[in-house]
Amino acid sequence: MxxxxxxxxxxxxxxxxxxxxxxxxxxxxxxxxxxxxxxxxxxxxxxxxxxxxxxxxxxxxxxxxxxxYAQFHLNPRGRNIIRCCLGTACHVRGGAKIFERVQKVTGVKDGETTEDLRYTLESVACIGACGLAPVIMVNDDTHGRLTPDKIPDILAQYE
Ligand code: FES
Structure with missing residues (x-):
């Protein structure tokens, strides 16, 4: 009917x-x-x-x-927001290499979202955890003292 x-x-x-x-x-x-x-x-x-x-x-x-306003988004966001710190403390401790690996693992660049909406990637300037540099945040979790090889296992935790 x-x-x-x-x-x-x-x-x-x-x-x-x-x-x-x-x-x-x-x-x-x-x-x-x-x-x-x-x-x-x-x-x-x-x-x-x-x-x-x-x-x-x-x-x-x-x-x-x-x-x-940065709080509004014109495009769909991923279920998990990855924030890669490129602030000074993280930069001098290899933040760029971490960022590079995150881009490689997710397949997206700064500001982009994966097609399956699993991740949105953003670079940020200092997330206030400089003592743990280099640092990324995934959603509300801070991951510090990183090396590029730690990235795949960290990201795999987030569906
Ligand atoms: S510069 Fe990365 S947390 Fe401060």
């Missing part, structure tokens, strides 16, 4: 609920964007369009905010 009514996808419905909650509220854009990004895991274009309509804010303005 076919149905004549067009069903919205559950993500769009969840975005509608967020929009309804903030309708008419001043300064709603950032919290709306944060909550909508939590729904998708990133900020797809169609979601920005829905927010633009719902809050009556031009799409160009929303795009400007999303691209300005």
């Amino acid at each position: 076919s149905c004549c009514c067009e069903k919205k996808d559950p993500n769009q419905e969840a975005v509608d609920a967020v929009l309804a909650k903030y309708k008419g509220t001043k300064g709603a854009l950032i919290p709306v964007l944060q909550q909508c990004q939590d729904i998708y895991g990133y900020m797809p274009k169609e979601c920005m369009a829905q927010i633009s309509k719902g809050l009556n804010i031009p799409l160009s303005e929303i795009f400007g905010v999303v691209t300005f």
Whole structure:
């Protein structure tokens, strides 16, 4: 049996609920964007369009905010975020070689996400664990005193 009514996808419905909650509220854009990004895991274009309509804010303005703040992501993110430190302390202790090996093992470069969405790779400047240099973080875990050969086993722990 076919149905004549067009069903919205559950993500769009969840975005509608967020929009309804903030309708008419001043300064709603950032919290709306944060909550909508939590729904998708990133900020797809169609979601920005829905927010633009719902809050009556031009799409160009929303795009400007999303691209300005590092907390918003235009592309899907991996299940595991790898942060490779390239700060000074890590650099002098071979951070570049660690970064190189991480790129080789994952097959992606800085800022990219693997096709299977297993990893997103980001370089950072100091994650506050200089005493353990060279350091990477995977999600909330800090891995320090690294050598390139330790990288495959560390990354294998993260599905
Ligand atoms: S420079 Fe790498 S943790 Fe500080």
